[in-house]
Amino acid sequence: MGLAAAVEARLRGLEVVVLEPRAGPVDKACGEGLMPGALRLLQSWDVDPPGHVLAGISYRSPAGHVDHRFRVAPGRGVRRTTLHEALHARTVDLGAVVVPARASAVRLTPHGVEVDGRTARHLLVCDGLHSPTRRRLGLEPAVTPRSAGPEDDRRRYGLRRHYRVAPWTDLVEVHWAARAEVYVTPVGPGLVGVAVLGPRGTDLDATVAALPELAAHLDGAAPDGPVRGAGPLRARSTHRTTGAARLVGDASGYVDALTGEGLRVGFAQARAAVATLDDAAAYERAWRAATRDYRVLTSALVAWATSPLRPAVVPLARRAPALFGAVVERLAR
Numbered sequence: 154m155g156l157a158a159a160v161e162a163r164l165r166g167l168e169v170v171v172l173e174p175r176a177g178p179v180d181k182a183c184g185e186g187l188m189p190g191a192l193r194l195l196q197s198w199d200v201d202p203p204g205h206v207l208a209g210i211s212y213r214s215p216a217g218h219v220d221h222r223f224r225v226a227p228g229r230g231v232r233r234t235t236l237h238e239a240l241h242a243r244t245v246d247l248g249a250v251v252v253p254a255r256a257s258a259v260r261l262t263p264h265g266v267e268v269d270g271r272t273a274r275h276l277l278v279c280d281g282l283h284s285p286t287r288r289r290l291g292l293e294p295a296v297t298p299r300s301a302g303p304e305d306d307r308r309r310y311g312l313r314r315h316y317r318v319a320p321w322t323d324l325v326e327v328h329w330a331a332r333a334e335v336y337v338t339p340v341g342p343g344l345v346g347v348a349v350l351g352p353r354g355t356d357l358d359a360t361v362a363a364l365p366e367l368a369a370h371l372d373g374a375a376p377d378g379p380v381r382g383a384g385p386l387r388a389r390s391t392h393r394t395t396g397a398a399r400l401v402g403d404a405s406g407y408v409d410a411l412t413g414e415g416l417r418v419g420f421a422q423a424r425a426a427v428a429t430l431d432d433a434a435a436y437e438r439a440w441r442a443a444t445r446d447y448r449v450l451t452s453a454l455v456a457w458a459t460s461p462l463r464p465a466v467v468p469l470a471r472r473a474p475a476l477f478g479a480v481v482e483r484l485a486r
Contacts, residue, residue: 158401170252172254173252173254181381182348185338185348188417190486207223208227209325221477232341256286261397275397276397278401279401279423284404293389307352308352311384313346315340316347317377323339325413336348336413399430408448411455414484
């Protein structure tokens with residue numbers, strides 16, 4: 154999300170330095186589906202990475218499926234490394250300075266911020282789900298001691314691996330297994346990404362094998378790269394601002410990947426953060442507005458998915474396709 158914020162800041166004429174400790178395109182475990190709203194934001198920055206058209210969403214279970222095709226414009230499946238390369242190239246083209254370094258010492262000052270001896274007027278914190286900078290700035294809720302128990306069982310994790318196989322659909326398929334959801338996203342002519350969301354200990358291969366329809370599609374398909382993992386997915390922040398610092402993207406708080414709109418929400422936050430650099434209260438308001446639907450809908454769906462009512466998710470969506478479509482359209486904006 155740091156590169157997206159850098160592009161937005163440069164387009165507004167600001168001087169930008171990006172600290173990035175990792176060399177080359179950065180990969181991470183994610184579903185890789187750009188919802189129509191996310192793709193529209195990228196294109197407004199003149200960033201248009203190649204991928205595979207996404208025409209809608211399909212919820213699937215052994216009992217049946219329900220599909221909804223986006224009404225206005227499609228989304229796009231884009232491999233994470235491809236997206237990173239496109240954003241990095243645009244960042245450099247716009248004149249931002251990318252420094253191979255990690256922010257390890259952050260100090261707020263009366264006139265801005267100091268990061269490892271570098272001074273700046275503003276700091277956008279985009280260092281991910283388990284942001285160390287969020288913790289250093291005192292924007293992370295206090296951790297209360299707890300023993301392993303039901304609360305630990307509700308924590309969710311993500312896994313992802315690519316397979317070399319021709320996509321069989323232009324929809325993002327969400328397969329509902331007994332305890333996990335499997336997202337299948339076409340990202341190229343001969344490549345699909347398979348992401349699994351579930352509790353600790355979820356195994357990608359075992360989860361796929363338990364879904365006959367998906368297992369048949371992937372039968373004989375060669376893996377393209379390793380299994381990558383992330384989690385626990387839930388992250389909180391007490392505030393999104395302190396002094397000259399602003400939390401953006403996953404660092405600002407995260408509910409779950411279940412609704413597949415993390416990138417759209419993160420891009421909207423990046424735009425809002427740059428627009429409100431001198432007004433912390435305005436950014437807090439903009440952050441709440443940009444994330445409201447995501448937080449409400451995702452929290453509700455995760456609560457349902459982790460309850461005894463989980464088996465009813467797909468049957469209800471099939472019985473109420475108009476409601477399912479309305480939710481998809483709301484998230485696709």
